[in-house]
Amino acid sequence: MDIREWTKERIVIWDGGMGSMLQERGLPPGALPETWNILHPEAVTEVHRQYIEAGADIIDMNTFGANRLKFPGEDGWSVEEVIRAAAANAREAVRQAGAEREIAVALDIGPTGKLLKPLGDLAFEEAYEIFAQQVRAGAENGADLVLIETMSDSYELKAAVLAAKENCSLPVVATMVFDGKGKLLTGGTPACGVALLEGLGVDALGINCGLGPEQMKGIVAELLAYASVPVAVVPNAGLPRSENGRTVYDIDAQEFARQMEDIVDMGAAIVGGCCGTTPAYIRCLAERCAGRRPRPVARKERTLVTSYAAAVEIGEKPVIIGERINPTGKSKLKQALREHNLDYLLREAAAQQEAGAHILDVNVGLPEIDEASMMEEAVREIQSVTELPLQIDTSDMEAMERALRIYNGKAMINSVNGKEETMAQVFPLVKKYGGVVVALTLDEDGIPDTAEGRVAIARKIYTRAAQYGIDPKDIVVDGLAMTISSDNRSALTTLETIARVKRELKGRTVLGVSNISFGLPARPGINAAFYTMAMQAGLSAAIINPNSEDMMRAYFSYCALAGLDPSCRDYIARYGEAAGQENKTAVPAPPAGQGGRALAQSIRQGLKEQAAREAAALLEAKAPLDIINEEMIPALDEVGQGFEKGTVFLPQLLMSAEAAKSAFEVLKSDMERRGVSQEKKGKVILATVKGDIHDIGKNIVKVLLENYSYEVIDLGKDVPPEKVVECAQANGVRLVGLSALMTTTVPSMEETIRLLREKLPEVKVMVGGAVLTEEYAKMINADRYCRDAMASVNYAAEVLGQ
Amino acid sequence: MMPGEWRQREILRYLGYKAKDVPDPAVLSLIGEMAGVLAEQMEPGRVFRIFPVEGVKEGQVDLGFSVIHSRDLAKNLEGCSQAAFLAATLGSRTERLVQRYRRMQMSRAVVFEAVCTEAIERYCDGCEEEIRRMLGPGWGLRPRFSPGYGDFPLEYQRELLGVLDAAKRIGLTLTDSLLMAPSKSVTAVIGVYEAADMPGGCGRGEDLTGRGAHGCAGCGKEDCAYRRN
Incomplete structure (x- = not known):
């Protein structure tokens, strides 16, 4: 099929909701609708057939979530089995319906259900592989086109479209979910979506799910203003509300079709229904659109x-x-x-x-x-x-x-x-x-x-x-x-x-x-x-x-x-005038130019710009290393001790550290200019262990260790044990700091320590994180449990020297 | 003034301040700034469903489509004829900010995250209000109980989010190690009981009578630790 040709002749009708239709037929809450391709093929085929009879030109295979994350295939069905069954059901429905017009069967691809890095733990390449497997299975089983839908993350959308373009030669249509403010979940506007999708070469693009036709109109207008390919609009049956524990939508089939006609008037060329729509909705929609030709798609020069x-x-x-x-x-x-x-x-x-x-x-x-x-x-x-x-x-x-x-x-x-x-x-x-x-x-x-x-x-x-x-x-x-x-x-x-x-x-x-x-x-x-x-x-x-x-x-x-x-x-x-005032901080700054005490005070109060200015001023009178040892370190020690005693709190500790850092930068460039180098005290590797993506604790430790002139090699988060060992080996590191937030990720901390002990027995390991305790740390064989960032600084001094 | 009924004292508590501690003006000003950013940027979303509780026995809760093995949850749901599943998140734009601050400036990161914690808690309170309104008078809610509390297995996150279709509806997902992404999110099971069934109190100072006597005045449990006067 050629979707662009189709849309030159007529308004193309897509089908309506599948999941909710299956739930009505007994699919239990939380169960995967795709399992019914195999468990209840007759029910799936019946829904498809009803949509064709209602007037749909394109039907979606029941493959929205047919990916390897949901169907790993180890002791259940594989992605290929599910998609093969889904394709057979769709073809059977086409045969049963016996429509005179050509009916296209789309491989339906929804999001993976995981969030991509850096927000989640799914790598872009892994997402690509997941989609590629679906695409190949769909193409092998005779899909006429690929529909990528319900995408609310531009990155996942890109992975899916790339996978479709590189693994089959079928037409690709992609539709996105926008919120009531016209944004993707990840913050993108309709213009972002159009630019991305047209750049990747989709045949048509649009919007589905999330909203009803009325709420979509503004977004559709924007899509149309930017798009040079046909636009698809596939809304829910209005807005949802809960009624006796069930989700119901607020507009009926007639009203849906009436609102959709406005959207066709605006220029949409492909229309269908998403959550809450049934064959009745598609029937009304098809009747309203019968005999209409879409507006020709103009090339936009933006x-x-x-x-x-x-x-x-x-x-x-x-x-x-x-x-x-x-x-x-x-x-x-x-x-x-x-x-x-x-x-x-x-x-x-x-x-x-x-x-x-x-x-x-x-x-x-x-x-x-x-x-x-x-x-x-x-x-x-x-x-x-x-x-x-x-x-x-x-x-x-x-x-x-x-x-x-x-x-x-x-x-x-x-x-x-x-x-x-x-x-x-x-x-x-x-x-x-x-x-x-x-x-x-x-x-x-x-x-x-x-x-x-x-x-x-x-x-x-x-x-x-x-x-x-x-x-x-x-x-x-x-x-x-x-x-x-x-x-x-x-x-x-x-x-x-x-x-x-x-x-x-x-x-x-x-x-x-x-x-x-x-x-x-x-x-x-x-x-x-x-x-x-x-x-x-x-x-x-x-x-x-x-x-x-x-x-x-x-x-x-x-x-x-x-x-x-x-x-x-x-x-x-x-x-x-207002611009100048905005930069004035609400906090009273200490008077400038009082020598070392002013710098120490800026650090204690956590005033970044002030600390940098004071450091620059002090350079007139003192050598950089003296400034560090006589002014800055005592101030940092004072703040650190206050933190340990409970009189200084974490935000202040960090603000002081950041102020010290900005002063260090000034001193560092001065030393570089004069060719003086400052000895680093020793290297420390920091990593948040594999499986864990919460690196706040690790980052706090990093800020403080750097303040005390340790050279920190930050491996980031979700770090495999092998990488820690490799890096320690390559850099001759003697101290490794590991953080884990959850009980579920402590085992990978234990594994990292085990591997370090095996390969590099001389390396010391300090650990920290919300669920760790002294006892737990001993159990997993760490050298030191650090309850907070200052404890890590103290341990680093023990291992590597002051 | 904090936006969204957020309580500065709670935010300070998350940052390690006890009631007697006097915060530094620079910290207060940063809290104000971060609260302003969050109020502008967050896109909170929530989804909930209410299920009948088929039975609560020693150590297990039967919801018909699913049986949860947890003594602590069973205790929490004692006397409840329904249970609400709730998932709420501040959204992925907030998560992006969290990660940006963690990368660029840790003082902002810790303060921003404390503000986020208060924001998601207050947002969940709002969701409970919504559930309460939907149920109508005569019903009470038990405190939110989340997977990972006591012996309620963290593994139940999968089923809870799956039943709510939370990934699709509000973009709330799980990592392989069962962390929620976006991280500024809450899932919970909330027991729903008929007020008449629970003369012993709700456990946190809620109006049990459903007769409009808002607060604790109408409740019989006079020694309740959460009782408000």
């Missing part, structure tokens, strides 16, 4: 870059792409990458978001590291702390593909150019995973000196992209900013390129702005002026340093002047 929770449109209003996560010319970032210090990248990400970036560029290319695996890891980690969409910046195709595959959303890609070889490498990835790609206007002959030449390359890139099936809206042309210090007309060439791409090609544009001043003094001024000129020429997005006040001032000023900031709201929010 350029969207998304994450799981945010959609950034590259269009009229300029977009800021933060450039800071790129090692070129940044020795600290290089060092962080070499040391595998991802926390540094995360801080850069957070700081740029705070500063006002809309998208973050991520470039981790260094000759001495494995760029592909670092890129994949960096993208995962950065997405765990920010909802800003990312720009994958690499010329390593493996890195690009791995990052695009696991990216949660529709990424920006940096970059392609006019070279045939590059286009042949990059475009297939853009086509497969979706994305908005930066197109540099250079080719085999280098960078043209004229705007004419650059525009010609842009034309070539658009043409070649179209051959791969990539829309112009998914290309952003880089006009190439080149320094004016070597060619004083280069800025003019760039600006003309920007203006002509916009005017002649109706294209979107981007620039790495700061290149313009390379080799000149006082660069921020030139950069900001050029940035303003480029925006005036029509620049859609700029890759800049959002921490540069000159650039941000140019941005906010331009938006205010160009009518892109209604009532100058953003400008005033940033620069008005």
